[in-house]
Amino acid sequence: xxxxxxxxxxxxxxxxxxxxxxxxxxxxxxxxxxxxxxxxxxxxxxxxxxxxxxxxxxxxxxxxxxxxxxxxxxxxxxxxxxxxxxxxxxxxxxxxxxxxxxxxxxxxxxxxxxxxxxxxxxxxxxxxxxxxxxxxxxxxxxxxxxxxxxxxxxxxxxxxxxxxxxxxxxxxxxxxxxxxxxxxxxxxxxxxxxxxxxxxxxxxxxxxxxxxxxxxxxxxxxxxxxxxxxxxxxxxxxxxxxxxxxxxxxxxxxxxxxxxxxxxxxxxxxxxxxxxxxxxxxxxxxxxxxxxxxxxxxxxxxxxxxxxxxxxxxxxxxxxxxxxxxxxxxxxxxxxxxxxxxxxxxxxxxxxxxxxxxxxxxxxxxxxxxxxxxxxxxxxxxxxxxxxxxxxxxxxxxxxxxxxxxxxxxxxxxxxxxxxxxxxxxxxxxxxxxxxxxxxxxxxxxxxxxxxxxxxxxxxxxxxxxxxxxxxxxxxxxxxxx
Numbered sequence: 001x002x003x004x005x006x007x008x009x010x011x012x013x014x015x016x017x018x019x020x021x022x023x024x025x026x027x028x029x030x031x032x033x034x035x036x037x038x039x040x041x042x043x044x045x046x047x048x049x050x051x052x053x054x055x056x057x058x059x060x061x062x063x064x065x066x067x068x069x070x071x072x073x074x075x076x077x078x079x080x081x082x083x084x085x086x087x088x089x090x091x092x093x094x095x096x097x098x099x100x101x102x103x104x105x106x107x108x109x110x111x112x113x114x115x116x117x118x119x120x121x122x123x124x125x126x127x128x129x130x131x132x133x134x135x136x137x138x139x140x141x142x143x144x145x146x147x148x149x150x151x152x153x154x155x156x157x158x159x160x161x162x163x164x165x166x167x168x169x170x171x172x173x174x175x176x177x178x179x180x181x182x183x184x185x186x187x188x189x190x191x192x193x194x195x196x197x198x199x200x201x202x203x204x205x206x207x208x209x210x211x212x213x214x215x216x217x218x219x220x221x222x223x224x225x226x227x228x229x230x231x232x233x234x235x236x237x238x239x240x241x242x243x244x245x246x247x248x249x250x251x252x253x254x255x256x257x258x259x260x261x262x263x264x265x266x267x268x269x270x271x272x273x274x275x276x277x278x279x280x281x282x283x284x285x286x287x288x289x290x291x292x293x294x295x296x297x298x299x300x301x302x303x304x305x306x307x308x309x310x311x312x313x314x315x316x317x318x319x320x321x322x323x324x325x326x327x328x329x330x331x332x333x334x335x336x337x338x339x340x341x342x343x344x345x346x347x348x349x350x351x352x353x354x355x356x357x358x359x360x361x362x363x364x365x366x367x368x369x370x371x372x373x374x375x376x377x378x379x380x381x382x383x384x385x386x387x388x389x390x391x392x393x394x395x396x397x398x399x400x401x402x403x404x405x406x407x408x409x410x411x412x413x414x415x416x417x418x419x420x421x422x423x424x425x426x427x428x429x430x431x432x433x434x435x436x437x438x439x440x441x442x443x444x445x446x447x448x449x450x451x452x453x454x455x456x457x458x459x460x461x462x463x464x465x466x467x468x469x470x471x472x473x474x475x476x477x478x479x480x481x482x
Contacts, residue, residue: 056262064268071183071260071270078261079179085172092165099158105146112139143327148345151319152312160309167302173295177461179259184457186256191274192450193249199442200242206435207235213422227428234432274449276400276477278470279456283390286463290386294464297382300375307371311364317357320349382462389459396452400474403441403448407482410434410441442482 056078058064066074076082147154211231217223257263291297326343417434420426452474460466 056265058262058265058268060265060267062267065271066268067271068184068187071187071256072180074260074262075179075183076176079259080261082172082175082179085168085175089165089168089172092161092168095161096158096165099154099161102147102150102154102157105144107142107144109142110140112141139329141327141329143325145323145325147321147323149322151316153316153319156309156313156316160306160313163302163306163309167299167306170295170299170302173464174299177295177464181457181461182259183256184460185454186252186259187270187272188274188450188453188457190249190252190256190270191272192446193245193252194270195274195446196443197242197245197249199439199446200238200245203238203435203439204235204242207231207238210421210431210435211235214428217424222424223428230428230432234435274446274453276449276452276473276475278397278472278474279393279467280470281390281467283387286390286459287383287386289465290382290463291379294382294462296464297375297378300371300378304368304371304375307364307368311361311368314357314361314364317360318352318354320347322347385462386459389455389462393452393455393459396448396455397474399448400445400452403445404475404477404481407441407445410438411481414438445482 064070211228211234214223214227214231218225218228253266254263257265323346324344325346326341328339328341330339414434414437417426417430421428421431456467
């Protein structure tokens with residue numbers, strides 16, 4: 001089973017090579033012309049597993065620094081939903097062998113231990129007479145039957161089981177696809193929550209400084225006490241927002257731990273930041289690629305094949321079975337030691353019911369049509385979701401540019417009102433408005449980045465493959481711009 005889990009990890013590592021899937025992230029530390037892109041490779045390790053329990057090596061005594069690739073790797077190893085999908089594959093795989101087992105000999109054996117006899121009492125003109133005969137013994141028997149040919153019934157059943165097995169493998173890939181999306185979405189939400197905490201920490205520091213300035217102006221009589229009260233209120237509200245932001249961050253971290261399959265482990269930090277990479281993809285290419293590789297669509301197609309083979313197996317149920325048989329028995333302990341045996345070939349119908357067979361075929365035919373309709377429904381859903389996410393990605397990209405312009409304007413406005421207040425010509429209301437505008441602009445910019453990253457991860461999930469990155473960024477942002 002370790003080899004199978006290892007192969008799944010290798011499969012997932014292919015799905016991870018993307019903005020949402022690798023540790024390529026926009027860095028606000030100025031390196032190499034203001035930005036640095038770091039790529040982290042997914043390290044594949046063997047999974048140690050007992051018969052009933054996965055061994056998670058992380059405890060809260062160990063501090064870890066996780067990249068996005070590390071989080072995905074952990075989920076592939078330890079998320080129980082993926083393990084369940086792997087075992088589900090084994091269930092369907094075993095059914096292929098069960099179908100072909102019709103050609104395997106069926107052996108019967110037994111032993112019969114018995115006591116038998118008779119007693120005769122009769123009378124005549126000269127008196128009675130009595131005779132008694134009793135035997136005791138056992139008879140072991142063994143017999144074997146094997147089907148030689150059934151005119152394609154077993155093959156059709158085995159083909160149906162094989163297609164179902166292949167569909168279950170695609171279901172596992174789809175499950176991995178979904179888990180990776182959840183990891184990416186939660187990971188990016190944590191990065192946003194961290195940025196939000198930083199914004200509120202900066203806000204608290206600014207309001208503490210403003211409160212100190214308000215007290216100074218009040219003591220010298222240049223500002224009324226209402227400015228002090230306003231500054232105190234603003235500081236209290238900023239601290240409350242900081243507490244709420246930290247709570248949101250902790251909840252997101254717990255959720256990430258749960259998706260990774262180790263819900264009790266929280267002693268870790270994340271090393272990446274939200275990315276601003278552009279993607280080299282067109283709408284037509286995205287849709288065509290999804291039709292070719294999306295696991296959910298392939299699974300639906302394989303299910304349709306399985307239903308078709310199932311219908312064929314029922315249709316061939318009218319054919320007989322060609323069997324070979326043999327048996328042997330040997331009586332031991334009897335007065336007359338009896339031996340018997342036989343061998344032969346037979347052409348046999350077993351419980352042939354033409355009405356039942358007709359209704360079974362009608363059911364199989366209806367099931368096949370149902371699965372075909374479900375395949376079309378999945379195909380339509382994939383088309384819609386790919387197109388929808390592609391359009392949303394373009395919208396989110398434009399939103400980042402607009403949010404950055406609004407941030408620049410809010411930052412300049414805040415610089416001016418802060419300078420006016422320090423010079424004694426501004427008032428507390430003007431200062432508060434400027435602070436709120438700047439705070440909201442920073443949050444809006446981070447939120448635009450979050451939406452862009454999550455939408456990219458969602459588009460990858462709908463396509464079934466990672467997006468190819470372009471060499472450009474949406475915009476070039478430095479730490480001082482925020």
